Amino acid sequence: MTGTFITIEGPDGAGKTTAAADLRNRLTAMGVPCLLTREPGGSAIAEQIRSILLNPENTAMDPVTEAILYAAARRQHLMEVVRPALEAGMTVICDRFVDSSLAYQGHARGLGFDTVWSINEPAVQDLLPDLTILLDIEDEQALARIQARGQLDRFDLEGRDFRKQVREGFLAALRRFPGRIVRIDGSQTREQVTEAILRVCRDRHIL
Numbered sequence: 466m467t468g469t470f471i472t473i474e475g476p477d478g479a480g481k482t483t484a485a486a487d488l489r490n491r492l493t494a495m496g497v498p499c500l501l502t503r504e505p506g507g508s509a510i511a512e513q514i515r516s517i518l519l520n521p522e523n524t525a526m527d528p529v530t531e532a533i534l535y536a537a538a539r540r541q542h543l544m545e546v547v548r549p550a551l552e553a554g555m556t557v558i559c560d561r562f563v564d565s566s567l568a569y570q571g572h573a574r575g576l577g578f579d580t581v582w583s584i585n586e587p588a589v590q591d592l593l594p595d596l597t598i599l600l601d602i603e604d605e606q607a608l609a610r611i612q613a614r615g616q617l618d619r620f621d622l623e624g625r626d627f628r629k630q631v632r633e634g635f636l637a638a639l640r641r642f643p644g645r646i647v648r649i650d651g652s653q654t655r656e657q658v659t660e661a662i663l664r665v666c667r668d669r670h671i672l
């Protein structure tokens with residue numbers, strides 16, 4: 466695989482989507498061919514799975530079903546979008562990836578990292594990111610941002626305890642994969658976050 470695979474992770478409200486877009490714009494301006502994409506979704510079939518996952522009416526969804534559906538969307542998106550772009554030598558920036566499953570389904574839903582990892586192994590195989598940025602943020606600030614956005618999905622409707630578990634889950638993933646995941650303070654300004662991400666990329670010689 467000749468391209469570079471970068472994922473941006475963090476709790477809802479951490480600023481992933483903005484950071485991913487800003488990173489794409491900076492890399493493009495530097496002449497680096499890149500693709501910005503997101504999970505769950507990013508391809509027609511995966512977007513259909515996303516709509517089931519995020520539908521606020523699906524309150525009866527079993528946590529294992531949920532984990533399998535995320536892994537299914539992930540697989541489809543990897544095969545249709547991410548892998549071809551990496552093979553073409555592009556830098557792929559993906560808003561959420563397998564660490565979201567570890568944090569949300571593994572930690573917050575309580576399935577455990579091992580179960581979630583075993584569900585995801587056939588989906589991901591050897592396509593782990595070269596670098597994962599964890600945008601970490603205190604719950605109060607995250608909540609203020611979620612509320613300012615207005616429209617809530619099934620996960621936004623979860624309570625404070627759930628969000629706390631999600632954050633802890635990401636920090637546990639960071640401890641599990643210290644070589645791949647780098648924590649960046651998401652409470653900084655938009656510009657500071659982008660600069661911090663670029664610095665990590667340069668330090669790791671992936672730019």
Ligand code: TYD
Binds near residue numbers: 535561
């Ligand atoms: P996201 O697209 O980041 O939401 P938004 O568009 O509101 O920013 O993600 C949708 C939700 O899916 C988010 O709350 C986290 C959750 N999620 C998981 O629980 N597991 C996963 O593996 C992924 C990728 C996302």
